[in-house]
Amino acid sequence: MGRQIVHRLLVSFPALLGVLFLCFCLLQVVPADPAMIIAGPDAKAETIAAIRLELGLDRPIPIQFLEYIGRVLHGDLGRSIISNKMVSEELALTIGPTVELMLGGMIIAVPFGLTLGTLAAVKRGSIVDRIIMAFSVAGVSMPVFFIGLILIQYMGFKWGLFPFTGRTGPIWDGGLPSLVLPALTLGSVLIGPIARLTRTAVLEVLGADFVRTARAKGLRETVVIVHHALRNALIPVVTLIGLQAAFLLGGAVVTETMFSWPGVGRLAVGAIVSSDFPTAQGAIMILAIAFLSINLIVDILYVYLDPRVQRS
Amino acid sequence: MSVEALNAPAATVEETGVLSRTGVLRRLARDKVAAAATIILTLIGLAAIFAPLVSPYDPYLTDLTKVMQPPNEQHWFGTDNTGRDILSRVIYGTRNTLMLGLVGVIIGGALGGVLGILAAYYPRADGWIMRLVDVMLAFPAILIGLAVAAIFGAGLTAVVIALVVATVPDVARVARGAAVGVMGQEFMEAGRAVGVSDRTLIWRYLTLNCISTIFVFLTLRFGQIILIGSALGFLGMGAQPPTAELGMMAAQGRDFLFMAPHIATIPSFAIFVIVLAANLLGDALRDVLDPRLQT
Numbered sequence: 001m002g003r004q005i006v007h008r009l010l011v012s013f014p015a016l017l018g019v020l021f022l023c024f025c026l027l028q029v030v031p032a033d034p035a036m037i038i039a040g041p042d043a044k045a046e047t048i049a050a051i052r053l054e055l056g057l058d059r060p061i062p063i064q065f066l067e068y069i070g071r072v073l074h075g076d077l078g079r080s081i082i083s084n085k086m087v088s089e090e091l092a093l094t095i096g097p098t099v100e101l102m103l104g105g106m107i108i109a110v111p112f113g114l115t116l117g118t119l120a121a122v123k124r125g126s127i128v129d130r131i132i133m134a135f136s137v138a139g140v141s142m143p144v145f146f147i148g149l150i151l152i153q154y155m156g157f158k159w160g161l162f163p164f165t166g167r168t169g170p171i172w173d174g175g176l177p178s179l180v181l182p183a184l185t186l187g188s189v190l191i192g193p194i195a196r197l198t199r200t201a202v203l204e205v206l207g208a209d210f211v212r213t214a215r216a217k218g219l220r221e222t223v224v225i226v227h228h229a230l231r232n233a234l235i236p237v238v239t240l241i242g243l244q245a246a247f248l249l250g251g252a253v254v255t256e257t258m259f260s261w262p263g264v265g266r267l268a269v270g271a272i273v274s275s276d277f278p279t280a281q282g283a284i285m286i287l288a289i290a291f292l293s294i295n296l297i298v299d300i301l302y303v304y305l306d307p308r309v310q311r312s
Numbered sequence: 313m314s315v316e317a318l319n320a321p322a323a324t325v326e327e328t329g330v331l332s333r334t335g336v337l338r339r340l341a342r343d344k345v346a347a348a349a350t351i352i353l354t355l356i357g358l359a360a361i362f363a364p365l366v367s368p369y370d371p372y373l374t375d376l377t378k379v380m381q382p383p384n385e386q387h388w389f390g391t392d393n394t395g396r397d398i399l400s401r402v403i404y405g406t407r408n409t410l411m412l413g414l415v416g417v418i419i420g421g422a423l424g425g426v427l428g429i430l431a432a433y434y435p436r437a438d439g440w441i442m443r444l445v446d447v448m449l450a451f452p453a454i455l456i457g458l459a460v461a462a463i464f465g466a467g468l469t470a471v472v473i474a475l476v477v478a479t480v481p482d483v484a485r486v487a488r489g490a491a492v493g494v495m496g497q498e499f500m501e502a503g504r505a506v507g508v509s510d511r512t513l514i515w516r517y518l519t520l521n522c523i524s525t526i527f528v529f530l531t532l533r534f535g536q537i538i539l540i541g542s543a544l545g546f547l548g549m550g551a552q553p554p555t556a557e558l559g560m561m562a563a564q565g566r567d568f569l570f571m572a573p574h575i576a577t578i579p580s581f582a583i584f585v586i587v588l589a590a591n592l593l594g595d596a597l598r599d600v601l602d603p604r605l606q607t
Contacts, residue, residue, distance in 0.1 A: 014443060015450035022451070026462055137595075141588035143539055145546050145562055146580035149569060153577075157570050250454035254543050258566070269547050272462045280462045284455055292450055 004303045012292055019288040024068050026281040027078070028061070038081075077285070078278035080271075087282035090267065095286065097167055098263035102252055104183030109190035110241070116191065117198025117237075118230055121206060132195060139192025144251045148185040148258045156181055165260045182259045186251050190244060197240040201233035208232070235305045242298025249291055264290075339600045346596030349589040356586060360407040367400035371556050380572040392561075392575045393568050402582050405556040408468075409583065412550070412557075413538040415472050420479025420537075421530045427480065428487025429522060432495055433514055442488070445481040453478030453540045454547075461549035471550040475537050482533065483526060490525040491518055528594070528601050535590035542583050558583050 035052040036043070052058055056067060071077075077087035120132040156164030162180045169175040205211060206229050214224045253265030260266065268283035270276075340346050359366050369387075375395035383390045389398035431441040451459075457474030464470060494500065495518070503513050544550045545559025553564065558579045565576025 011443075011446060012450070015447045018447040018450060022459055026459060137591055138584075138588060141535055141539075141584055141591050143542055143546070143559070143562070143580055143583050143587075145543070145559075145566075146577070146584055149562070149566065149573075149576050149580060153569055153573055246452035246454075249452050250540065250543060253454050253458070254546060257547055268458055269549075272458060272466070273548060277462065280458070284459050284462070287455055288451060291452055291455070295450075 005300055008296060008299050012296055015292055016289070019285060019292070020069055020072065021065070022288075023281045023285045024065050026284065027068070027277055028064075072285070077282040080276055080279045082271075082274055082276045082279070087278050090279060091264065091282050091286055094262055094264045094267045094283075096170070097261060098252060098256070098265065100171065100179060101182055101186060101255065101261060101263055102248055104179050105186030105190060105248065105251070105255075108183055108187030109194055112187075113191045113194025114198050114230070114237070117195040118202050118225065118233075120195065120199045121202035121229075122225060124203065129199075133199070136192035136195040139189065140196070142189060142192075144185065144189050144254045145258060147188050148181075148255060151181050151185055152258070155184075167262055182255050182261050185258070186248070186255045189251055190248065193244055193247065194237070194241060198233065198237050201236045201240075202229055205229045205233045235302070238305060239298060239302050242295060242301075245291055245294040245298070249287060253287075340596060343596050343599075345592055349592035349596070352585065352589045353593060356406060356589070357410065359403055360410050363403045363407045367397075367403045369397035369400045371396060371400040371404040372554050373397075380568060380575065382572065382574060389578050390572070390574045392565065393572070398575065398578055401556040401561060402558070402579055405558040405561050405579060406582060406586065408551060408555065408557040409538060409542055409545070409559070410586070412468065412471055412475065412541040413534060416475025416537050416541065417479055417530050417534055419472070420476040421483050421526060423476065424480040424483025425487045425519075425522070425526045428484040428489075429491045429514065429518055431484070431488045432491030433510075433518060438488075441484070445484045448477060448481040451477065454543060457540070457544040457549050458547075461544075466549045466552060468551055471541050471544045474544060475541055478540055479530075479533060479537060483529060486529045487522055487526050490522040494518055494521045497521075524601055528598050531590070531597050532594035534594065535587040538583065538587050538590065 035048050035055060035057060038055075039048045039051050056064060059067075075088050077091070079085065080087055080090060083090070116132050116136070120129045123129050152164045155161045163178045164181050166178065167175060168178045171179060211224060211228050214228045215221075219228075249265075252263065253269065255261065256263040256266040257269050264283050264286050268280055268287065271279035271283060340350065373396060375391070378387070378391050378395040380393055381387055381391040381395075387397050387399065389402060392398055392401070427441050427445065431438045453474050456477045457470060460473045461467070461470040500513065500517055503517050508517070541550065542557075542559030542562075545557045546563045548560070548563060551557035551560050553560070561579035562576050562583075565572075565574075565579065568575050
């Protein structure tokens with residue numbers, strides 16, 4: 001298993017370099033000269049030249065890229081053009097809320113998705129199966145913001161059940177009500193795909209010999225379904241949930257923007273809209289690295305759950 | 313997957329080799345859901361193509377005497393905050409949204425298809441191409457859209473680039489998988505034995521036999537691509553006002569959600585209908601043309 005994990009780490013290295021290069025480009029291809037922006041409109045030519053020297057903007061691009069990697073490794077992502085705060089400090093404040101939102105979404109989506117998918121597989125071909133599948137196709141086809149708009153309008157505005165702008169604080173400090181609607185929005189788009197994948201996986205396992213054996217030796221149907229079928233079906237489901245990471249990340253960016261949730265995604269969108277390139281670069285880098293890490297963890301989990309993978 | 317399906321790629325490849333094989337349409341028509349989805353998509357497509365003829369009003373004409381009207385007889389979908397007719401804007405918005413998705417899927421599909429097929433044909437290039445694909449997979453489409461919009465400025469180009477990058481790696485994998493299957497066929501060996509050139513082998517023998525798999529996969533992806541495109545529009549990374557694009561229209565309507573919810577919900581619902589129809593048609597097409605392809 002160790003070799004497998006090392007191999008995965010090696011494979012994700014070029015991807016990491018790609019992420020860094022893209023973020024570096026973000027700082028390079030800025031339409032305006034960063035030195036001029038920092039110096040301000042009335043600055044003398046010498047001041048601009050001095051800032052340029054200080055930022056190392058006179059050196060060749062490959063050297064600058066290496067220096068950039070060095071800075072990133074030291075946690076230095078530059079300063080925001082707008083607020084003049086360190087980007088790393090601003091990012092540190094936003095990571096918590098984003099993780100909270102994603103976990104909240106998963107906590108809603110995974111149990112619902114697994115239950116509905118298993119139910120559909122067990123009642124294959126019945127009206128229950130058809131309804132669940134219709135529901136999940138509709139879910140897969142729903143724009144995240146559509147669900148968000150409906151939840152805001154009804155549960156937030158008309159019925160006044162939950163707050164729908166901003167985050168009042170961490171969960172352990174009375175922040176739970178403000179998390180409900182964003183997490184519901186993000187979670188509900190994931191229920192459909194997870195239910196669909198679970199159904200396929202459970203159906204495949206239900207036809208297996210060991211399920212027939214379990215039934216033949218007189219186990220109760222619930223035990224067969226939960227302990228034998230669902231447990232084995234979880235292996236592909238875990239990977240497939242991992243594949244939804246892109247979905248989750250994109251959904252989080254939209255959800256955060258809608259609910260003014262102070263996370264990384266909203267920081268990125270806001271920074272791009274206001275041409276704050278250092279902040280945009282930092283936020284995009286964190287999101288991309290988060291995505292890479294999720295995939296890595298899922299791959300490792302997969303090897304752990306299914307020892308057969310090692311052989312191939 | 314049954315053992316027969318695994319052992320019989322030859323038959324499947326020949327059967328699905330040509331897209332417009334007779335019977336496909338007939339089999340599709342037998343599936344009521346697929347038929348309905350096809351009709352809806354066709355109508356939406358026609359409305360988008362003939363948008364200037366179909367829309368009752370000028371989508372950009374503001375009328376401050378008719379602001380935020382709910383759906384009524386003159387304006388079936390109501391009017392927005394500047395008095396523009398929402399039905400007309402939805403028709404034009406659909407045109408832009410569909411165009412984005414199509415351009416993304418066609419360019420991405422072509423690039424990904426070529427990469428995948430070349431990877432299968434030249435084992436030496438295989439590792440490099442697939443490594444490149446892995447790197448591309450490391451970027452979720454929304455992130456690409458954000459990054460491109462940050463570098464070049466928000467606009468339709470940024471969205472198209474993001475959609476292409478989102479399409480290429482998956483298509484490359486599917487195309488490679490299909491092409492590796494075809495490579496093992498006897499006719500490939502026969503072609504090589506009688507001295508057919510690499511170019512002909514790749515284009516006539518390999519590509520033509522993979523194209524239906526790629527096509528089905530792209531149909532399956534189309535809905536998702538539209539969703540990504542409209543999400544980028546919603547985030548303000550795509551079409552800029554006053555251009556009508558469904559995602560952006562939903563974002564603009566958000567500010568008036570409590571006074572006039574229809575401004576935001578109608579464009580959102582339009583996206584839902586398009587994507588749903590595309591997904592249903594994609595599923596049905598897969599079942600008919602290429603049941604082995606899993607999403």
